[in-house]
Amino acid sequence: MYATLRSYQQTGRKALAVLLDPDKVELGGFSSFLRRTLEHPVDFFLVGGSLVTEYTHQEIVQTIREHTDTPVVLFPGNSLHIEPSADGILLLSLISGRNPDFLIGQHVVAAPLLKKSKLEILPTGYMLVDGGAQTTVSYISGTMPLPHDKPSVAACTAMAGEMLGMRLMYLDAGSGARRCVSPEMIAAVREAVDTPLIVGGGINSAQKAEAALLAGADMIVVGNGIEANPDLLPELSALVRFCNRQIVAGN
Numbered sequence: 001m002y003a004t005l006r007s008y009q010q011t012g013r014k015a016l017a018v019l020l021d022p023d024k025v026e027l028g029g030f031s032s033f034l035r036r037t038l039e040h041p042v043d044f045f046l047v048g049g050s051l052v053t054e055y056t057h058q059e060i061v062q063t064i065r066e067h068t069d070t071p072v073v074l075f076p077g078n079s080l081h082i083e084p085s086a087d088g089i090l091l092l093s094l095i096s097g098r099n100p101d102f103l104i105g106q107h108v109v110a111a112p113l114l115k116k117s118k119l120e121i122l123p124t125g126y127m128l129v130d131g132g133a134q135t136t137v138s139y140i141s142g143t144m145p146l147p148h149d150k151p152s153v154a155a156c157t158a159m160a161g162e163m164l165g166m167r168l169m170y171l172d173a174g175s176g177a178r179r180c181v182s183p184e185m186i187a188a189v190r191e192a193v194d195t196p197l198i199v200g201g202g203i204n205s206a207q208k209a210e211a212a213l214l215a216g217a218d219m220i221v222v223g224n225g226i227e228a229n230p231d232l233l234p235e236l237s238a239l240v241r242f243c244n245r246q247i248v249a250g251n
């Protein structure tokens with residue numbers, strides 16, 4: 001995943017990831033959703049949630065493998081959310097917060113398991129941004145999100161993450177956010193660091209997706225929007241392919 005995102009970043013291509021919440025995936029309807037992604041492709045499936053009650057990660061990965069070749073990347077809320085049959089894991093360090101457990105503690109517990117696995121480890125500076133309502137991640141991690149209107153705080157946080165060796169940055173307004181991360185904040189982080197930039201939270205329309213991509217996101221992550229509106233998958237898949245055709249055409 002890192003090599004793909006890095007080459008996308010270097011060539012200006014864009015990527016779309018669909019977030020699958022293990023508590024919401026209903027394995028019955030899941031196969032038909034996966035078949036729809038053959039017609040309307042996505043770049044990655046992210047699997048995870050901040051609080052998981054149904055540990056169905058393995059079944060989800062297996063079902064994805066039965067239907068598509070799309071890589072599966074874990075998006076873990078803690079060290080219990082490790083499923084070795086996935087392709088990779090966003091090893092999130094919650095750098096917008098000041099809770100040592102989510103900066104390094106969970107990682108110490110997870111390290112031996114991760115080392116034994118064949119998962120591609122993706123050290124990710126994870127920044128939670130105020131999206132207009134308290135999120136599960138904020139509550140669970142006991143951290144405050146970055147203020148929505150302070151792009152420079154986000155930029156400095158990302159810079160520090162990059163200097164500490166994190167290879168991806170993720171700006172997240174939180175699941176189902178009322179306000180997405182602002183284009184100003186995305187642009188400021190894009191300017192501040194050289195890592196691929198992932199943006200998610202509250203992207204529930206092609207307009208919001210386009211705004212994030214134009215501001216400098218290399219990959220957008222969409223969960224609730226696609227769960228709530230089946231038409232969004234074809235729209236976003238077409239949008240990202242359209243952006244990438246423009247690149248190929250040299251525009």
Ligand SMILES: CC(C)=CCC/C(C)=C/CC/C(C)=C/CC/C(C)=C/COP(=O)(O)OP(=O)(O)O
Pocket residue numbers: 021048049050051075076077078079080081082091092093094101102103106107108110126136137140141175176
């Ligand atoms: C060391 C390992 C294996 C993991 C690190 C764990 C860390 C630091 C996580 C950062 C904080 C956190 C709890 C992130 C969760 C991110 C996530 C999977 C969000 C998905 O959205 P939900 O919060 O589940 O949204 P819903 O409430 O809508 O389901």
Ligand SMILES: O=P(O)(O)OC[C@@H](O)CO
Pocket residue numbers: 019172173174175176177199200201202203221222223224225
């Ligand atoms: O479910 P949504 O609002 O698309 O959010 C996706 C993800 O960025 C949340 O961690």
Ligand SMILES: [Mg+2]
Pocket residue numbers: 021023048049050051175
């Ligand atoms: Mg969830």
